[in-house]
Amino acid sequence: MVRLHTDQLHIGYGEKLIVKDMSIEIPDKKITTIIGSNGCGKSTLLKALTRIIRFQSGSVILDGKSITKEDTKKLAKKMAILPQNPESAGGLTVGELVSYGRFPYQSGFGRLTKKDIEVIDWALETTGTAEFKYLPVDSLSGGQRQRVWIAMAIAQETEMIFLDEPTTYLDMAHQLEVLELLRKLNEEQGRTIVMVLHDINQAARFADHIIALKEGNIIKAGNCEEVVTNKVLQQVFQIDAVIGRDPRTNKPMCMTYHLLKGEEHHEKTNFAVSALSRATS
Incomplete structure (x- = not known):
């Protein structure tokens, strides 16, 4: 079930377009993570989804209605957001x-x-x-x-909670503590969780749905098996990753990686684009 989706969303600051022609669906009562390199539009997308910032064109639809037409207090009863750096x-x-x-x-x-x-x-x-x-x-x-x-x-008793990098500046134990809490809220209370994460392995471990962005465009959206792959990570992060299995969860995980440079990056990116095109055609 999908209660929240976007249609041909364009978001920018001034004349600079950050998110381009984006149409996504946020699965209801699931955990969705948004991944991508710095500056790719992750936080911008999250802010647009929660009406913190305006978008140039397109729409964000919640329960069949544009969020731009929703009463502020009514919207605040449906979605809560925790920014990256709370005041x-x-x-x-x-x-x-x-x-x-x-x-x-x-x-x-x-x-x-x-x-x-x-x-x-x-x-x-x-x-x-x-x-x-x-x-x-x-x-x-x-x-x-x-x-x-x-x-x-x-x-705030909302059914949806949005978090922008909730594990930033936390050590490993506290990161796990926060993510386990969010999973508990999802599993026990049916909260829809949407969060921006930098850590690929944390995204794979805790998310039901992952959206991978690059330069304001969706490279791949799907479950962790579909997104945490060598080909997708090549496009999103320009890395050559070795993907293995988490021995505790059996989820895919990035075991090690190195940066792609020069011709190697060009060749592997072209191969990845071609493979993804065949897979989605």
């Missing part, structure tokens, strides 16, 4: 920050209702941050802070 939460306690997720449901003076407080406590419990409720956000570790920001997002 500073200086001076706020964890509980206060998570309470901001209840904004779409507040009216009048914005006082928290009994229902709001129950949802906030539930979000803290779900993310394992209840013990930090009265602590300053700035006193927490990077991994703890990221879980608190995710708690704020799920306190």
Whole structure:
């Protein structure tokens, strides 16, 4: 099932076009990751999908309706976004920050209702941050802070959560902690998760659907078996990768790689383009 899709989307800044003629589908109640090199349009696409930035032409359709025509509060009840670098939460306690997720449901003076407080406590419990409720956000570790920001997002009670590089600046253990939490939200609560990731192996391990971008264009979209291949990675990252199997998940993983240079890059890219064209024709 697809609730969110784009049709011939063009996104840019000024005269510079970043995303070109993009039509994609986001599977409902699945985990989708967007991968690609720096500057390829990953974050730009995520911002357009959540109406943070405008697009030049095309459309983003949610539940059969353009998001540009949706009421802001109604849209905020359907989708939450955690940007790559959340604004500073200086001076706020964890509980206060998570309470901001209840904004779409507040009216009048914005006082928290009994229902709001129950949802906030539930979000803290779900993310394992209840013990930090009265602590300053700035006193927490990077991994703890990221879980608190995710708690704020799920306190918004949306069916879709968008995250821009949620593992950036985290060590390996905290990266895994955050990704396991997102998978738990997907599996146990049916949340649709859409996130930008840099790590190919993390994308393969946690995603049901992967969208690989290069220079604002889709190179390949599909499951990890279809996307995490030598040919696709050649086009997307200009690398010659050795693809093996994760012994714990049996998912494809990049074992090692080297950069393609000069004629080698040209020859392998042409071969990859030809092979992908035959596969999709």
